[in-house]
Amino acid sequence: MPQVRIPTPLRPHTGGNDTVEAEGATVGAVLGQVGEKYPALRERIFDGAELRRFVNVYVNNEDIRYLDDLDTAVGEKDEVSIIPAVAGG
Amino acid sequence: MIYLDNAATSFPKPEPVYQALDRFARTSLANPGRSGHRMAVRSDRMLDDGRHALNQFFRGEDPDRWIFTLNCTDALNIAIKGSVNPGDHVITSDLEHNSISRPLRALEKAGVISLTRIASEQGYIDPDAVRKALTPKTKLVALTHTSNVLGTIQPIEAIAPIVREADALLLVDAAQSAGVVPIDLRATPIDLLAFPGHKSLYGPTGTGALYVGPRANLRPWREGGTGGDSASETQPVQLPFVLEGGTPNVLGVAGLVAGIAWVSEQKPDVLRNHEVSLLQRVVDWAEATEGWKVAGRWDAARHAGALSLIVPEGFHPLDLGLALDSAFEIAIRPGLHCAPYIHKALGTFPDGTVRISPGPFNTPEHIETLLHALTDITAGVL
Amino acid sequence: MPFDPSDPLDRYSRQIRFPFFGETGQRKLLNSRVTICGCGALGTVLANHLARAGVGFLRIVDRDFIETHNLQRQILFDENDVAENLPKAEAAARKLRQINSTITIEPVVTDIDHTNILDLVADADLILDGTDNFETRYLINDAAVKLNKPWIFGGVIGSEGQTMTIRPGSTPCLRCLIEDSPPPGMTPTCETAGVLGPAVAIIASFEAVEAIKLLSGAFDALNKELIMVDIWDWTFRRLKVAGLLGKVDCPCCKHHKFEWLDGALGSHTTALCGRNAVQVATRRTEPLNFPEMAARLASLSDVRHNAYMLRFATEGHEFTVFPDGRAIIKGTNDIAKARTLYAQFVGN
Numbered sequence: 001m002p003q004v005r006i007p008t009p010l011r012p013h014t015g016g017n018d019t020v021e022a023e024g025a026t027v028g029a030v031l032g033q034v035g036e037k038y039p040a041l042r043e044r045i046f047d048g049a050e051l052r053r054f055v056n057v058y059v060n061n062e063d064i065r066y067l068d069d070l071d072t073a074v075g076e077k078d079e080v081s082i083i084p085a086v087a088g089g
Numbered sequence: 090m091i092y093l094d095n096a097a098t099s100f101p102k103p104e105p106v107y108q109a110l111d112r113f114a115r116t117s118l119a120n121p122g123r124s125g126h127r128m129a130v131r132s133d134r135m136l137d138d139g140r141h142a143l144n145q146f147f148r149g150e151d152p153d154r155w156i157f158t159l160n161c162t163d164a165l166n167i168a169i170k171g172s173v174n175p176g177d178h179v180i181t182s183d184l185e186h187n188s189i190s191r192p193l194r195a196l197e198k199a200g201v202i203s204l205t206r207i208a209s210e211q212g213y214i215d216p217d218a219v220r221k222a223l224t225p226k227t228k229l230v231a232l233t234h235t236s237n238v239l240g241t242i243q244p245i246e247a248i249a250p251i252v253r254e255a256d257a258l259l260l261v262d263a264a265q266s267a268g269v270v271p272i273d274l275r276a277t278p279i280d281l282l283a284f285p286g287h288k289s290l291y292g293p294t295g296t297g298a299l300y301v302g303p304r305a306n307l308r309p310w311r312e313g314g315t316g317g318d319s320a321s322e323t324q325p326v327q328l329p330f331v332l333e334g335g336t337p338n339v340l341g342v343a344g345l346v347a348g349i350a351w352v353s354e355q356k357p358d359v360l361r362n363h364e365v366s367l368l369q370r371v372v373d374w375a376e377a378t379e380g381w382k383v384a385g386r387w388d389a390a391r392h393a394g395a396l397s398l399i400v401p402e403g404f405h406p407l408d409l410g411l412a413l414d415s416a417f418e419i420a421i422r423p424g425l426h427c428a429p430y431i432h433k434a435l436g437t438f439p440d441g442t443v444r445i446s447p448g449p450f451n452t453p454e455h456i457e458t459l460l461h462a463l464t465d466i467t468a469g470v471l
Numbered sequence: 472m473p474f475d476p477s478d479p480l481d482r483y484s485r486q487i488r489f490p491f492f493g494e495t496g497q498r499k500l501l502n503s504r505v506t507i508c509g510c511g512a513l514g515t516v517l518a519n520h521l522a523r524a525g526v527g528f529l530r531i532v533d534r535d536f537i538e539t540h541n542l543q544r545q546i547l548f549d550e551n552d553v554a555e556n557l558p559k560a561e562a563a564a565r566k567l568r569q570i571n572s573t574i575t576i577e578p579v580v581t582d583i584d585h586t587n588i589l590d591l592v593a594d595a596d597l598i599l600d601g602t603d604n605f606e607t608r609y610l611i612n613d614a615a616v617k618l619n620k621p622w623i624f625g626g627v628i629g630s631e632g633q634t635m636t637i638r639p640g641s642t643p644c645l646r647c648l649i650e651d652s653p654p655p656g657m658t659p660t661c662e663t664a665g666v667l668g669p670a671v672a673i674i675a676s677f678e679a680v681e682a683i684k685l686l687s688g689a690f691d692a693l694n695k696e697l698i699m700v701d702i703w704d705w706t707f708r709r710l711k712v713a714g715l716l717g718k719v720d721c722p723c724c725k726h727h728k729f730e731w732l733d734g735a736l737g738s739h740t741t742a743l744c745g746r747n748a749v750q751v752a753t754r755r756t757e758p759l760n761f762p763e764m765a766a767r768l769a770s771l772s773d774v775r776h777n778a779y780m781l782r783f784a785t786e787g788h789e790f791t792v793f794p795d796g797r798a799i800i801k802g803t804n805d806i807a808k809a810r811t812l813y814a815q816f817v818g819n
Contacts, residue, residue: 062710086658411780411791423743466779
């Protein structure tokens with residue numbers, strides 16, 4: 001099953017898990033399933049059906065915006081990462 | 090937006106004011122007098138119209154006794170700094186706006202004048218307190234006509250003869266009253282009357298006026314071009330030019346003239362009654378609602394369209410003001426309203442109060458929305 | 472041994488011996504001008520590296536004064552600086568002049584905003600990000616794209632950080648990467664989530680080495696990806712972002728709409744009548760999530776909220792935050808200080 005990596009700031013919404021497994025053939029399907037399991041996480045990364053503009057999603061180190069966005073295909077061994085904007089410094 | 094901050098500046102303006110501003114800006118906006126061509130003459134005539142309109146509205150001695158200023162603060166500064174001399178005594182009150190308090194306090198600190206600040210009671214100045222404060226050295230009595238914090242109307246008709254009798258000058262700050270509380274300069278001996286054009290006279294910001302009565306002889310503190318008499322090496326001595334150096338805000342005056350015409354047509358008393366009846370609902374609500382208090386004594390017959398509410402313990406007026414704006418799009422004025430002394434007297438310093446000031450275009454529904462919003466905002470956060 | 476002015480390059484001999492740098496690189500560095508925006512944790516490490524490496528002119532811009540809790544990670548400051556209540560830019564300049572008296576250091580104590588950013592970076596060959604908020608970063612990005620200057624983004628929180636080298640026209644810009652800033656209260660800040668000194672030092676060091684490459688002309692060696700490091704998890708990732716250039720419909724680098732620089736986006740502050748208080752306003756349409764903000768601030772303070780306001784107090788300041796992102800910060804009349812507090816505790 002594809003793995004979804006959860007960044008530290010969002011882990012409170014996944015019960016502390018740094019990775020979550022979810023079924024699905026596309027990034028959208030995988031994140032949809034994760035969002036069903038963790039509604040608070042869904043709210044943080046989605047605005048309606050769209051990804052929030054300050055959250056980026058990568059499949060194996062590639063930004064989905066230059067793959068097929070949420071329709072990007074994912075396989076069994078792929079890793080989906082949610083990359084939040086890091087403010088501090 | 091529900092705009093309940095008319096004591097800061099009125100909004101919206103009556104439609105004829107917008108039309109006058111637009112028309113004048115497009116057709117006649119030249120430098121008055123100075124050039125002599127037909128547009129300059131039209132522009133000059135606008136200033137003249139303005140002086141006549143003010144003189145008729147307030148029943149002054151002569152149109153040329155009306156000086157156009159940047160705002161009320163400018164008018165008050167011209168009056169205060171142009172009239173006092175070293176060693177003079179000045180009387181003022183704790184109801185004053187900083188536009189009176191600050192110049193007077195600065196003159197006092199600099200050792201130029203001595204200053205007596207009489208205390209109001211429940212928002213009202215007792216004419217007897219003025220009488221008691223007068224000394225042979227008293228040159229100027231500078232008082233507000235209507236408190237900008239409380240909306241309370243001062244008994245200026247009773248105070249003016251007392252000051253006249255003592256041979257001092259009376260400066261009245263009519264920022265909150267000009268246009269809603271009748272002022273008759275023939276009946277009430279006021280020497281200097283200052284007000285903004287952009288509040289209850291419905292002109293644009295950047296307008297104000299100072300009436301200079303025959304007993305007042307003011308030194309100019311802004312000297313410069315006056316449109317005529319250019320050969321003179323110093324400021325010409327005749328009114329209004331002596332106090333009007335620099336190109337005046339003719340466009341603003343065009344709006345102000347339209348505003349005064351509108352107010353004359355509506356009648357100041359009718360406008361005041363409308364605002365006070367809206368505030369009566371707020372007073373009833375505050376008296377029936379735990380934690381809220383009306384600042385000063387509520388007397389509908391002696392009140393203009395501003396009211397301060399003391400907020401429930403644990404709340405800051407600033408927070409409530411911003412919550413009203415952010416969640417309900419209601420504009421009020423929280424804080425000290427540039428009048429720290431009265432807040433100290435009320436015990437509302439430094440947080441201040443929530444001031445509600447309706448205008449002619451507000452409705453009872455606006456007030457109901459405000460009161461519901463205040464109820465909601467203060468629920469549960471403590 | 473005291474510094475010998477007869478051989479000005481001697482002090483840099485160890486880096487000159489590094490074959491990809493050499494004397495040519497050093498001379499280019501000495502002729503370079505850099506503006507470092509922000510002199511906190513990232514900024515002090517950046518300034519330290521670049522002053523020692525011999526960047527000829529360093530402008531250090533920061534609005535804040537040093538506080539004790541800065542010393543844990545802001546390496547140019549010490550307890551004396553706190554006692555003297557020095558501005559960060561000034562204290563950094565004093566320290567850096569002791570480190571390298573042969574270069575020019577220009578401290579600027581100011582709040583970077585859309586009115587002054589162009590002046591602060593116009594004569595710089597490179598702009599470095601030492602800020603702690605996205606508002607200033609988007610301003611830097613707009614200015615850099617408009618003036619066609621490179622800049623290096625860096626951000627750190629907790630044990631993780633990100634950095635990316637941005638060369639307008641050759642790489643994606645910050646708005647290609649992150650289209651919109653996170654709304655206030657939506658992301659953790661160093662003040663709410665904490666930060667480890669070494670994490671900042673690592674990201675700033677990545678930025679510094681990229682600066683040295685850029686200024687010495689080693690463009691081929693530059694990082695073209697988004698670097699992400701987490702020093703707690705031992706993860707190091709290079710996320711491929713180079714392809715975003717032109718792929719994203721970027722308002723900034725594609726359409727040259729500089730919304731932050733024009734002042735159309737970004738915050739606005741007003742000192743308020745009646746109290747030692749400043750209102751900070753941001754332009755936002757989406758309401759803030761108060762329960763989440765309250766949870767994030769819970770470790771700092773007692774947080775109370777209803778649907779209309781959220782209140783908390785920390786470090787001597789009272790905050791009231793409203794759903795549209797505006798806040799009243801009490802306990803200061805200083806607009807720059809209020810903007811700092813907003814960035815630290817509400818976030819933008």
